Structure formats: C-alpha cells, structure tokens
Amino acid sequence: MKIAISASGKDMKAPVDERFGRAPGFILFDDTADKFEYINNNKNLEAAQGAGIQSAKTVIDSGSVVLITGNVGPKAYATLSSAGIEIYLTSGGTIEEAIAAYRAGTLKKVDNANVEGHW
Numbered sequence: 001m002k003i004a005i006s007a008s009g010k011d012m013k014a015p016v017d018e019r020f021g022r023a024p025g026f027i028l029f030d031d032t033a034d035k036f037e038y039i040n041n042n043k044n045l046e047a048a049q050g051a052g053i054q055s056a057k058t059v060i061d062s063g064s065v066v067l068i069t070g071n072v073g074p075k076a077y078a079t080l081s082s083a084g085i086e087i088y089l090t091s092g093g094t095i096e097e098a099i100a101a102y103r104a105g106t107l108k109k110v111d112n113a114n115v116e117g118h119w
Contacts, residue, residue, distance in 0.1 A: 018070030021052035052076030
C-alpha cells in the first residue's frame with residue numbers, strides 16, 4: 001500500500017509540510033516494502049490557482065491510497081476523495097513520525113476540507 005505525505009524535504013527525516021497543494025514535494029511510502037521515493041511538486045508551488053487539484057492528481061497518479069498532510073482545501077479534498085483516497089491530518093513532526101502515527105491509528109481521518117481554498 002502506498003502512502004503519500006506532503007513533505008518539506010526529500011527524505012524520511014524531513015518535516016511534514018502543513019500545506020498540501022503547495023508542498024515542495026511528496027514522499028511516497030510503500031508500507032508493504034518499507035521503502036520510499038520523493039516526487040517533486042515545484043510546478044504547483046507558484047500556481048495562481050489550481051495547485052490543490054493538480055497536486056491531488058499527482059497523488060492519484062502515484063497509486064497512493066492514503067494521504068497524510070497538515071491541511072487540505074475543498075477542491076483538493078473533493079478530487080482526492082472522489083478517487084477513493086483516505087486523507088489524514090497531522091501537525092508538525094517528521095515523515096517518519098507521521099507514518100508511525102498512521103500505523104498506530106492516532107491520526108485524524110477527515111471527511112471534509114479543513115481550510116478554505118488558496119490557503
């Protein structure tokens with residue numbers, strides 16, 4: 001199972017980025033193989049609009065079934081949830097800590113956006 005995490009850096013020690021659509025990148029963690037890869041999200045960092053939807057498409061195309069992030073806006077939420085991706089929120093900490101919290105069942109699964117668009 002693949003888990004996408006909005007990331008401020010390129011490895012497991014990097015902080016989880018509080019933003020989804022404008023995160024610098026995503027760590028894609030394969031929970032079965034216990035391996036990860038980094039996907040750059042630079043194309044969406046400066047987008048005037050649509051960053052959340054485009055980032056959601058990146059996550060969907062990656063084959064991830066779970067997203068861990070700090071915040072998710074309404075358009076990104078709608079795009080992700082329509083693809084069946086479960087969204088969990090975390091605040092602070094590293095990618096490793098977020099994955100550990102997910103595995104422990106302590107992250108909050110959301111059923112709606114938690115911020116307005118253009119956050």
